Amino acid sequence: MKSIQPLIIKTAKAAIALRQATDSQIKKALQLLASELEADSAVLLKANALDVSKQDPASPRTDRLLLNPQRIKSIAQSIRKVSRLPDPSGRLLEKRTLPNGLKLEKRAVPLGVVGAIYESRPNVTFDIAALCLRSRNGCLLKGSQEALATNKAALVIIHKVLKVSGIDPNCVTLLPAERENVQELFTATRYVDVLIPRGSDSLIQYVRANSRVPVIETGAGVCHVYVEKGADLDMAVAIVVNAKVSRPSVCNSMDTLLVDKAVASSFLKKLKGPLEKSGVEVFADAAAGGLLKGYPYLKKAKSSDFAREFLSLKCAVKVVGGIDEALEHIRRYSTRHSEAIVSRDQQQCERFLLEVDAAAVYANASTRFTDGEEFGLGAEIGISTQKLHARGPFALEKLVTEKWIVRGKGQVRE
Amino acid sequence: MKSIQPLIIKTAKAAIALRQATDSQIKKALQLLASELEADSAVLLKANALDVSKQDPASPRTDRLLLNPQRIKSIAQSIRKVSRLPDPSGRLLEKRTLPNGLKLEKRAVPLGVVGAIYESRPNVTFDIAALCLRSRNGCLLKGSQEALATNKAALVIIHKVLKVSGIDPNCVTLLPAERENVQELFTATRYVDVLIPRGSDSLIQYVRANSRVPVIETGAGVCHVYVEKGADLDMAVAIVVNAKVSRPSVCNSMDTLLVDKAVASSFLKKLKGPLEKSGVEVFADAAAGGLLKGYPYLKKAKSSDFAREFLSLKCAVKVVGGIDEALEHIRRYSTRHSEAIVSRDQQQCERFLLEVDAAAVYANASTRFTDGEEFGLGAEIGISTQKLHARGPFALEKLVTEKWIVRGKGQVRE
Numbered sequence: 001m002k003s004i005q006p007l008i009i010k011t012a013k014a015a016i017a018l019r020q021a022t023d024s025q026i027k028k029a030l031q032l033l034a035s036e037l038e039a040d041s042a043v044l045l046k047a048n049a050l051d052v053s054k055q056d057p058a059s060p061r062t063d064r065l066l067l068n069p070q071r072i073k074s075i076a077q078s079i080r081k082v083s084r085l086p087d088p089s090g091r092l093l094e095k096r097t098l099p100n101g102l103k104l105e106k107r108a109v110p111l112g113v114v115g116a117i118y119e120s121r122p123n124v125t126f127d128i129a130a131l132c133l134r135s136r137n138g139c140l141l142k143g144s145q146e147a148l149a150t151n152k153a154a155l156v157i158i159h160k161v162l163k164v165s166g167i168d169p170n171c172v173t174l175l176p177a178e179r180e181n182v183q184e185l186f187t188a189t190r191y192v193d194v195l196i197p198r199g200s201d202s203l204i205q206y207v208r209a210n211s212r213v214p215v216i217e218t219g220a221g222v223c224h225v226y227v228e229k230g231a232d233l234d235m236a237v238a239i240v241v242n243a244k245v246s247r248p249s250v251c252n253s254m255d256t257l258l259v260d261k262a263v264a265s266s267f268l269k270k271l272k273g274p275l276e277k278s279g280v281e282v283f284a285d286a287a288a289g290g291l292l293k294g295y296p297y298l299k300k301a302k303s304s305d306f307a308r309e310f311l312s313l314k315c316a317v318k319v320v321g322g323i324d325e326a327l328e329h330i331r332r333y334s335t336r337h338s339e340a341i342v343s344r345d346q347q348q349c350e351r352f353l354l355e356v357d358a359a360a361v362y363a364n365a366s367t368r369f370t371d372g373e374e375f376g377l378g379a380e381i382g383i384s385t386q387k388l389h390a391r392g393p394f395a396l397e398k399l400v401t402e403k404w405i406v407r408g409k410g411q412v413r414e
Numbered sequence: 415m416k417s418i419q420p421l422i423i424k425t426a427k428a429a430i431a432l433r434q435a436t437d438s439q440i441k442k443a444l445q446l447l448a449s450e451l452e453a454d455s456a457v458l459l460k461a462n463a464l465d466v467s468k469q470d471p472a473s474p475r476t477d478r479l480l481l482n483p484q485r486i487k488s489i490a491q492s493i494r495k496v497s498r499l500p501d502p503s504g505r506l507l508e509k510r511t512l513p514n515g516l517k518l519e520k521r522a523v524p525l526g527v528v529g530a531i532y533e534s535r536p537n538v539t540f541d542i543a544a545l546c547l548r549s550r551n552g553c554l555l556k557g558s559q560e561a562l563a564t565n566k567a568a569l570v571i572i573h574k575v576l577k578v579s580g581i582d583p584n585c586v587t588l589l590p591a592e593r594e595n596v597q598e599l600f601t602a603t604r605y606v607d608v609l610i611p612r613g614s615d616s617l618i619q620y621v622r623a624n625s626r627v628p629v630i631e632t633g634a635g636v637c638h639v640y641v642e643k644g645a646d647l648d649m650a651v652a653i654v655v656n657a658k659v660s661r662p663s664v665c666n667s668m669d670t671l672l673v674d675k676a677v678a679s680s681f682l683k684k685l686k687g688p689l690e691k692s693g694v695e696v697f698a699d700a701a702a703g704g705l706l707k708g709y710p711y712l713k714k715a716k717s718s719d720f721a722r723e724f725l726s727l728k729c730a731v732k733v734v735g736g737i738d739e740a741l742e743h744i745r746r747y748s749t750r751h752s753e754a755i756v757s758r759d760q761q762q763c764e765r766f767l768l769e770v771d772a773a774a775v776y777a778n779a780s781t782r783f784t785d786g787e788e789f790g791l792g793a794e795i796g797i798s799t800q801k802l803h804a805r806g807p808f809a810l811e812k813l814v815t816e817k818w819i820v821r822g823k824g825q826v827r828e
Contacts, residue, residue: 016769112771359817360820361818361819366827368827376518403805404789406776406777406783407767410649
């Protein structure tokens, strides 16, 4: 197996030069990339067809790997969107002159080199390349073996555009797809500044456990909606149904419904119909189970069901004695992703928003809004449930670090 | 060995209540802590004398453990300073109303619970408690066995003050000093949000390698001063001497001097006298060695000497062909702490400031300024050389995370 070290070093070097490109140079390169992608789509589709032909057509992975004209168009649109976002690097964060005359600036600067480790989706190749280019980071792309021909064709387009734009093409590097050389990436602390795993939970855990390069991980969501006794029950039904049903496969969908016992009976009566209509399976505690008697998809909840991220048309339901119990339950089971209260009582809402420790907390809205695009941050890499560096939608603005720049006239310290 | 889990959980609970204390309540508590510390110093000194009596009087650790009236006064002053700093939590970072009427706020919020693992210095107990209180974080203090009586006496004072101030004393918890139960701290990811090791490099590496709780580490400095050919040589001498000699034991002191070959001869001639006066041992490359011939503390540099953090009156010296070679050398050996260029050539300075990847970069000033107090951030926990979350002086302002707070009127996502 060939060492990937030379590729890593070349990328790190190119990333330094990228700091001196002009903003319009980068913007134009991204716009050109979007149009070249559409113009050259035949080559990319051909390579993709080759990759796809080697897969089991029935596997969901094959669908994730597949490109078609519509998917290419959507990738191009996403690149255009990124091109319009402001460069997060270079932003002045603080400025002061010290009593001794030293001029201090704290500026956002590129992280340096971002490594992405991902699975079969070819859009990730373009997403990461575009976000890194926009934030002046070099990037190392470690895609899967299955997508190799597609990724190689993608890189031909990207490199052609970079050359035409006067940017060193080594800024964006596709690493060999062999799984073994990922170890070299995990230990490249001098040249690689952050690793971003994108894909299954097992991939993320593997990277987290093995990398000495810092990892930004996007986590699972065990999300709650708490229907407080002061809730507008019709609003609560709409929010609960939306949070569960609108896209159950994503991390910001509701997993557990908590209902105040004062309104549990009337609320669950209203909720039953809409839940049944969508075929939602309910894991209920004893009290909720009693009130939902006769509901066709009813299961008895084990305590472990309250720790489940369902990612499907299933949810847990629990009746709570009031906000204290709701907060306690959330404290215990939440993965600190997205949590919501429904209530007309302002004071209870504000207490919930203050006390619940999560990336996003909601009063009277669906948890489904936790998303970079929805929040106006542009394309996101994922939702971070960690507390350091990036929390919540992890987007372009977080692909930077800080640097203190100090200009003096010979000042020394006493 | 008793589990420390109950202590951890109690602290996490108290930390939530701390979010609802008023700002003036916290400020007053800190001021009261400073005055009570001075007033109760006899008790603290007595406990400290007991700890000290068990140590080898000749060990430098014993001096670090020692308290005296002057050190207590300086701790009290430092607490007063922290009391005057603004609360970093609660700060509004972003605010927007989405087209659908959702009101978004991104706010700085306390991290939750901060665990500090440190060695014998008793001031760390008060520093961490004060910084955590000011930023509304609970804290778990894991001091050393050697300082146990001192730390217990410190906690009596802290708890008394918290009670009087109407704050749950469980916010600040001293953990048992046994080394074994630190494992429980390393795995308490649900209750402890960040660990901060303070002390020797081996302590920091141990925590980093073993903790599943995120660690903020403060790193070593291999710091360079580059004397470019356009430098004012007298200014360069003053900066180099200050960077090396003013406090050689700290991480922001200079380790390697890089001199442009065009000025190497005249510059080293000027530098020799002041370096010799301070007894600085010089590890020189061949070219610098030739120019420094006859210097009494001259050694031949091995390539590993350029990777050393000396922390003493020693430095490496290398003659470089120009800024490209200087940048290349720094890229290779820097620990990304503090790096300086001395030159009257603005363009070269700006290139250095842009291209050097470090927490603090200087033009025409000593590297010794990299410090929270000097930068106007107040007491610092250390200098972070990592790129995520905190970089450079790691002070109060970074003891927070972010939270998206969303207020709606029943909005659901399409």
